[in-house]
Structures are given as C-alpha cells and as structure tokens.
Amino acid sequence: MSKLRFLVAVVSLVLTGCSTSHVKTTYADQPLVPLKEPAKASVETEHVTEGPTIAPPPDAAPEAFHLPTNRLVNAWIPLRKWSDDHNAGPIQRITNGTVPTFALRAPNGLLIIRAYDQVAYWNGMEFHLGFAPQVLNGQPQLHSLDFTKNIEPLMHSLALPERTNRLIVIDPGHGGSNLGTKSVVDGSYEKQFALDWARRLAPILETNGWKVLLTRTSDVDISLTNRVSFADSNKATLFVSLHFNAAPSPADHEEAGIETFCVTPTGMPSTLKRDWEDDPTLVFPNNRFDAENLEYAMQVQHSLLKISGAKDHGVRRARFMTVIRGQTCPAILVEGGYLSNPREARRIADPSYRQKLAEAVAKALIEPPTTQAADVAKTEDGK
Numbered sequence: 001m002s003k004l005r006f007l008v009a010v011v012s013l014v015l016t017g018c019s020t021s022h023v024k025t026t027y028a029d030q031p032l033v034p035l036k037e038p039a040k041a042s043v044e045t046e047h048v049t050e051g052p053t054i055a056p057p058p059d060a061a062p063e064a065f066h067l068p069t070n071r072l073v074n075a076w077i078p079l080r081k082w083s084d085d086h087n088a089g090p091i092q093r094i095t096n097g098t099v100p101t102f103a104l105r106a107p108n109g110l111l112i113i114r115a116y117d118q119v120a121y122w123n124g125m126e127f128h129l130g131f132a133p134q135v136l137n138g139q140p141q142l143h144s145l146d147f148t149k150n151i152e153p154l155m156h157s158l159a160l161p162e163r164t165n166r167l168i169v170i171d172p173g174h175g176g177s178n179l180g181t182k183s184v185v186d187g188s189y190e191k192q193f194a195l196d197w198a199r200r201l202a203p204i205l206e207t208n209g210w211k212v213l214l215t216r217t218s219d220v221d222i223s224l225t226n227r228v229s230f231a232d233s234n235k236a237t238l239f240v241s242l243h244f245n246a247a248p249s250p251a252d253h254e255e256a257g258i259e260t261f262c263v264t265p266t267g268m269p270s271t272l273k274r275d276w277e278d279d280p281t282l283v284f285p286n287n288r289f290d291a292e293n294l295e296y297a298m299q300v301q302h303s304l305l306k307i308s309g310a311k312d313h314g315v316r317r318a319r320f321m322t323v324i325r326g327q328t329c330p331a332i333l334v335e336g337g338y339l340s341n342p343r344e345a346r347r348i349a350d351p352s353y354r355q356k357l358a359e360a361v362a363k364a365l366i367e368p369p370t371t372q373a374a375d376v377a378k379t380e381d382g383k
C-alpha cells in the first residue's frame with residue numbers, strides 16, 4: 001500500500017453489434033462453453049491495451065465536431081474559493097513537503113488531491129483529473145474544467161433514469177474473430193468471459209426494473225459502430241460495455257485490478273490515449289452526458305471494488321473508445337480484471353466470481369448511491 005493510499009484510507013475512516021435478443025434466462029450456474037480459436041486475426045478491438053489503432057467512426061455513427069479553441073476556458077481556480085462559492089466544506093492540508101496533499105470534506109464525501117498529480121481520490125476511490133493541481137501561495141488550485149467535469153458531478157448523487165424508462169444496453173466486448181485478450185490460466189478468451197458476465201448481469205437487472213438488451217448473445221462479430229447504433233435505435237438510457245484487461249507487456253504478470261472508463265470531456269487530455277490522436281477540441285455525441293458518465297462510472301467502480309475486493313485501477317478517461325464516445329445516452333466501459341495476471345485470471349475463470357462481478361454491476365444500478373468512505377477504505381489495500 002502506498003503512503004498516499006494509506007493516508008486516504010486513514011482519513012476516510014476518520015471521516016467516517018446487433019442482436020435484438022431480450023435475455024430472460026437465468027445464467028448463474030451455466031459453465032463457459034469452450035470456443036474454438038478462429039484462424040483469422042482480430043481486426044477490431046476496443047481493448048485498451050492491445051490491438052491496432054481504432055479508425056475514426058464511419059459516417060453512419062454520430063459524428064464528432066471540433067469546438068473552436070477560443071471556446072475552451074483555461075483558468076485555474078483556488079480550491080478554497082470554489083469550496084466557499086459552493087458551500088462544499090472545509091479544506092485541510094494533510095501533508096506538507098514538496099508535494100502537499102489536501103482534503104476537502106464535502107457533505108457527501110471526501111476529496112483528496114495532491115499537488116502536481118492528476119490522480120485524485122473521492123471517498124477513497126481513485127479517479128483522474130484532467131490537469132494536475134497547482135499550488136500558489138500555499139493554496140491548491142484546480143483547473144476550471146476539473147471543477148465542472150469532475151468535482152461538481154461527484155458532489156451530486158447519481159440519479160437513475162425514471163423507473164418507466166430504464167433501458168440498458170449491455171455490450172459484451174469483442175466476439176467472433178475478435179477474440180480480445182487471452183487468459184494466462186486456461187487460454188480462454190476475453191470475448192467468452194465478457195459474454196458470460198453480460199448474461200449473468202441481464203437477468204438481475206431485469207428482475208429489478210430494467211429493460212435489458214445485449215449487443216450480442218452469442219460468439220459473433222459485431223462492429224463497434226453497430227454497437228453504438230444498436231443502443232441509439234433502441235433508445236437506450238444507459239450503455240455499459242464489459243471487458244477484461246491485459247498488461248501491455250506480456251511479461252508483466254503483476255498488473256491487476258478493475259478500472260472503468262468514460263469519454264474524455266472536451267478540452268481535457270485523456271487518461272489513456274494509446275496511439276490515438278487525443279484532440280481536446282473534439283466534441284463527441286456522448287459528451288452531452290459528461291456528468292452522468294462520471295457518476296455511473298464511480299458508482300459501478302465502487303460496487304465492483306467492494307464486492308470483489310480487487311485492486312482499484314481507477315475511473316479513467318479516453319477518447320479512442322468508439323463504443324462509448326458515439327453514444328447518445330450515458331455510457332461506460334468496464335475492465336473487470338487482468339487476464340494476464342495469473343491470480344486474477346484464476347478468479348475470473350471461476351463462475352461464482354463472475355456471478356459476483358455481475359451482482360456488483362447490478363447493485364450499482366438498482367440501489368441509491370452507497371459510496372461510503374468507510375466502505376471503500378476497507379478495499380484500499382486491494383486483496
């Protein structure tokens with residue numbers, strides 16, 4: 001546990017493609033069906049750590065446009081002034097030295113930021129600021145976009161869609177010739193685990209007020225843009241893409257943990273750029289939902305960490321993910337663990353663990369927000 005993570009835990013404790021199938025079957029106890037490896041290589045991937053560059057979406061998908069650069073506000077605002085203006089709560093300097101750390105006790109949570117570091121913590125959970133906080137005259141300053149796109153959404157509780165309008169499209173990543181990453185334990189592919197996860201999640205949500213559609217219910221190829229248009233044409237009110245991860249280097253078996261992505265707000269740099277040009281002036285259709293995206297991402301990530309005990313890899317931002325940036329409803333992409341890590345891959349190979357992952361995502365979407373500092377502190381140490 002890093003010194004900062006320990007500190008966050010202590011402070012937290014103190015502060016207290018397109019199938020139209022409508023899945024109805026219970027899937028809890030069904031084993032994974034082994035799939036044969038097709039000869040063809042994967043041609044399209046949303047996976048964050050491997051695969052070729054994803055081309056910009058074709059004309060069929062909702063198109064992005066460029067915001068004139070003079071419309072982008074570039075201002076640093078003292079945290080104290082913002083907090084006073086928003087009645088957010090007192091600010092405390094919790095470490096000194098060359099890299100001071102600050103805590104803001106808001107009514108609904110605890111924000112921890114560190115000077116010159118984009119990684120910040122909300123109720124003990126890692127998220128990524130667009131810009132590293134600066135310090136002027138001993139006072140922390142945050143970028144105006146971080147206030148509007150990160151801090152302010154966190155200060156609000158997640159509002160689920162109206163009960164009569166809860167339609168989720170669950171997107172099991174990859175499929176068909178697009179294998180995704182491969183488990184180091186049993187050679188199973190990400191596409192199998194992602195489909196299994198989705199099929200476990202669907203019935204739980206259905207019995208709790210959500211209408212559920214899956215982009216695929218079998219091992220088939222579906223283009224990324226079709227996954228977007230499927231959700232759009234069905235007027236989804238939430239889109240959740242499910243994936244598993246792999247370390248960028250095959251030799252790195254240590255990397256582990258769960259992370260959740262949403263699209264990068266216009267004007268901000270992304271947390272993960274991969275080899276895609278990360279143009280901050282781009283406005284994607286999904287940017288209309290910047291606040292909701294973050295709220296869903298934090299809520300789902302929190303629930304996954306609490307139930308799985310997995311390491312927190314944070315809520316992150318990316319522009320290259322076609323399946324989320326083109327969505328016309330709130331959208332997130334979850335990486336449910338590393339198939340390149342033998343210990344995590346063994347857990348993911350266990351059906352009861354995948355059931356837990358499904359229950360965790362469902363819990364985040366059927367209950368009022370439950371992000372409690374003390375809850376999260378317990379998972380701070382990973383396993």
Ligand SMILES: [Zn+2]
Pocket residue numbers: 046047048173174180181190243244
């Ligand atoms: Zn993937």
